[in-house]
Amino acid sequence: GKVLSIPDFMRMKQEKEPIVMVTAYNHWQARLAEKAGADMILVGDSVGMVEHGLKDTLGVTMEMMLMHCKAVMRARQRAFVVGDLPFLSYEVDEREAIRNAGLLVKEAGVDAVKLEGGKNRVSTIRAIVDAGIAVVGHIGLTPQTATLLGGYRVQGKDEQSARRVLEDAIAVQEAGACAVVLECVPASLAEFITQKLSIPTIGIGAGSSCDGQVLVFHDILGLFETFKPKFVKSYANGAEYLGSGLEGYVREVKNKAFPTQEHSFAMDEKVMEALKK
Numbered sequence: 001g002k003v004l005s006i007p008d009f010m011r012m013k014q015e016k017e018p019i020v021m022v023t024a025y026n027h028w029q030a031r032l033a034e035k036a037g038a039d040m041i042l043v044g045d046s047v048g049m050v051e052h053g054l055k056d057t058l059g060v061t062m063e064m065m066l067m068h069c070k071a072v073m074r075a076r077q078r079a080f081v082v083g084d085l086p087f088l089s090y091e092v093d094e095r096e097a098i099r100n101a102g103l104l105v106k107e108a109g110v111d112a113v114k115l116e117g118g119k120n121r122v123s124t125i126r127a128i129v130d131a132g133i134a135v136v137g138h139i140g141l142t143p144q145t146a147t148l149l150g151g152y153r154v155q156g157k158d159e160q161s162a163r164r165v166l167e168d169a170i171a172v173q174e175a176g177a178c179a180v181v182l183e184c185v186p187a188s189l190a191e192f193i194t195q196k197l198s199i200p201t202i203g204i205g206a207g208s209s210c211d212g213q214v215l216v217f218h219d220i221l222g223l224f225e226t227f228k229p230k231f232v233k234s235y236a237n238g239a240e241y242l243g244s245g246l247e248g249y250v251r252e253v254k255n256k257a258f259p260t261q262e263h264s265f266a267m268d269e270k271v272m273e274a275l276k277k
């Protein structure tokens with residue numbers, strides 16, 4: 001099979017075929033995402049929260065991203081894989097940004113990197129793209145800088161902030177981004193931006209008019225129970241389902257129902273007799 005590429009997503013935008021992106025952080029998750037038919041897999045820095053128990057994404061490192069990207073790439077068949085650049089891996093200077101983006105591409109083999117920010121990241125996006133690496137933008141609610149935004153809140157509700165989100169969208173496109181994630185922006189603003197841009201918009205909490213949608217793997221499957229944002233829809237009770245499987249195992253070991261002969265290895269009785277003499 002062929003791996004999807006940027007022209008495929010440009011065509012999907014033109015033909016109004018929704019682009020489906022899902023996060024995945026390891027091999028089995030990526031395999032399930034591929035099997036389900038996801039067009040794009042995001043190895044998000046949300047990994048810090050859903051897989052490492054961190055309280056936010058700030059503590060995620062390049063080392064963590066590299067390891068998770070490599071695991072995902074080993075399962076990749078058709079989906080376009082995007083790796084997040086973690087906090088402070090691209091803000092210090094452009095050389096460092098290129099080097100870190102390059103690590104995700106050269107060592108892990110991802111198809112593109114994603115970084116947060118709009119107008120303030122134009123030169124960084126341009127530098128990475130100039131180095132030959134595809135960049136996905138991420139504007140609206142940017143979790144790595146949520147403190148500056150006053151917390152995890154919808155962006156672009158009043159005219160001033162709506163204009164800022166719109167200008168950020170145009171700026172990342174002009175900087176050379178191949179797509180842009182719109183996180184937590186009003187649906188009508190996301191629709192306007194989607195019409196205005198030639199590159200695909202991928203929404204999360206951004207209504208139904210974006211060119212694509214992205215959700216976190218654990219949120220889709222009901223595996224992350226710490227909190228559930230308004231924009232999340234869960235399609236399975238994963239924690240309940242997996243939990244009852246584990247409880248079954250614990251119960252059967254405790255009451256000696258497992259293992260039985262069926263799961264054990266036999267040997268010739270004469271061998272044991274000889275051994276005991």
Ligand code: KIV
Pocket residue numbers: 023042043044045046047084138181183204214215216
């Ligand atoms: O890290 C992540 O999962 C993301 C998506 C929510 C867009 O950046």
Ligand code: NA
Pocket residue numbers: 044045046084
């Ligand atoms: Na992210």
